[in-house]
Amino acid sequence: MNIAKGLKLPLYFTSFSPVLVVWSYNRFRDPVMFILLVAVVMLMQAALNLSMDFFDHKSGRILRNDDTTFPIGSYLIERSGVKPETVRIYFVICALLSISVGLFIVFYYHKYTLLIIGFLAVAVSLMYVLPPFRFNSRGFGEVSTFMSFGIFSVIGSAIAFDAPVTLQIILISVLLGLLASAIRYLHHLPEDRQDGVRVRKFRPIYAVVLFPGFIIQALFPKEFLLLLIPLAVSVFHFLTLKKDTIGISRMTNQIVLIQVLTAVLLSLYFPLFH
Numbered sequence: 001m002n003i004a005k006g007l008k009l010p011l012y013f014t015s016f017s018p019v020l021v022v023w024s025y026n027r028f029r030d031p032v033m034f035i036l037l038v039a040v041v042m043l044m045q046a047a048l049n050l051s052m053d054f055f056d057h058k059s060g061r062i063l064r065n066d067d068t069t070f071p072i073g074s075y076l077i078e079r080s081g082v083k084p085e086t087v088r089i090y091f092v093i094c095a096l097l098s099i100s101v102g103l104f105i106v107f108y109y110h111k112y113t114l115l116i117i118g119f120l121a122v123a124v125s126l127m128y129v130l131p132p133f134r135f136n137s138r139g140f141g142e143v144s145t146f147m148s149f150g151i152f153s154v155i156g157s158a159i160a161f162d163a164p165v166t167l168q169i170i171l172i173s174v175l176l177g178l179l180a181s182a183i184r185y186l187h188h189l190p191e192d193r194q195d196g197v198r199v200r201k202f203r204p205i206y207a208v209v210l211f212p213g214f215i216i217q218a219l220f221p222k223e224f225l226l227l228l229i230p231l232a233v234s235v236f237h238f239l240t241l242k243k244d245t246i247g248i249s250r251m252t253n254q255i256v257l258i259q260v261l262t263a264v265l266l267s268l269y270f271p272l273f274h
Contacts, residue, residue, distance in 0.1 A: 006076035008049055010069060010256055014180050015045040017263035018153035021172060024267040025274070026161040033160055036105055041153060043098035044125055050091035053077055057084055064190055070252040072190060095126070105160060113159055121152040141188065142181040142209065150177015168220055172266065175213035179259040182209045187252045190245040199245060206241075210234055210255075226269050230262040 019037045028034075056074040063073035076082045102118050105111055125148050154173030158165050185198075185206060192198045198205065214231040217224045237254045 002080040003076070003082075005069065005071060006053065006080045006082070007046065008070060010253075011049070011183070012042055012045050013260055013263070014149050014183065014256075015041040015153070017259065018149065018173070018176050019157050021176070021263055021266045021270075022154055022157035022161060022163060022169070024270040025158070025169065026163045027271060030161055033105070033109070036101055037157055037160055040098050040102045040105070043094045043101065044122070047091050047094035047098060048125060050076070050087050050094065054084055054087045054091060057087075061191070064246065065250055068250055068252070070187055070249075070256070072188060072249065098122075109160070111160055114156055117152055117156040117159070121148055121156065124148050124152070142185050145184045146177040146181045149180035150174060168223070171216050171219065175217060176259075176263065178209055178213035179255070179262060182206065183252065183255050183259060185209060186255055187249055190249050192245070194245065202245075202248070203238075203241065207238060210238060222273050223266070223269055226265050226273075227262065229265065230258050233261065234258050 016038060019034065019041060023030075023034045053074045053076045057077045061073050063071060063075060063078045065071050066073075066075055066079055071079075076087055077084055099122060102114070102122075106114050106118065124144050127144065150173045154169060154176060155165055157163075158169050163169070189199065189202065211231075211234065214224075214227055214234065217227050237251070237258060242248050242251065
């Protein structure tokens with residue numbers, strides 16, 4: 001259980017969901033490609049989680065919310081007893097395996113356009129955690145998360161499946177990217193400067209991150225009607241936010257469930273109503 005919590009396994013759906021949604025958009029054709037893409041994103045997610053644990057430990061970041069499903073900080077090292085060097089080794093292994101599977105897709109299936117998207121996705125993902133960039137600690141974490149778990153994942157998956165990159169797919173990539181950014185923002189809020197704008201203006205900024213992705217889906221009425229369910233849950237979640245940063249961060253499970261519900265409904269929408 002400690003290892004599962006340290007790896008933040010429920011967050012892996014954030015990586016998996018863009019591939020699932022695009023696969024449903026493609027009528028669940030090409031299951032082999034689906035498996036390969038899942039391997040790419042899950043291995044990269046594991047690499048990111050492990051690297052964050054390693055660098056959080058190295059920089060002496062305080063472990064917070066370790067009694068919840070989504071602790072902040074180096075839980076694997078501080079609570080599960082995993083050696084820092086072991087964490088670093090597995091981070092490198094997972095990253096290399098993810099890149100290797102991605103390159104296999106590119107060259108075996110002749111998806112050379114994915115080289116550009118893949119390079120940008122890997123670069124942004126690694127800059128999120130690796131020095132000297134460390135976007136996750138410099139206020140750019142949500143931008144990196146939006147690109148990695150929204151734009152790059154959805155459009156890259158569409159290209160891999162030979163599915164058309166329509167306006168609807170682009171808007172869905174924005175929705176999923178913003179939801180992933182909302183998870184990141186809320187979850188890591190205690191690590192921000194408590195007198196900074198990101199904390200003082202959290203609610204209006206969070207609203208801008210959380211709601212527009214749903215609203216723009218109104219361009220596709222049937223899809224929007226289905227997404228009124230997670231939108232309503234999002235409104236309730238927003239209205240019941242705690243006052244303090246630790247309390248807000250302890251609500252990570254809620255925004256994760258909203259992201260899961262949204263992705264599942266989208267995956268049902270395409271084969272049933274599109």
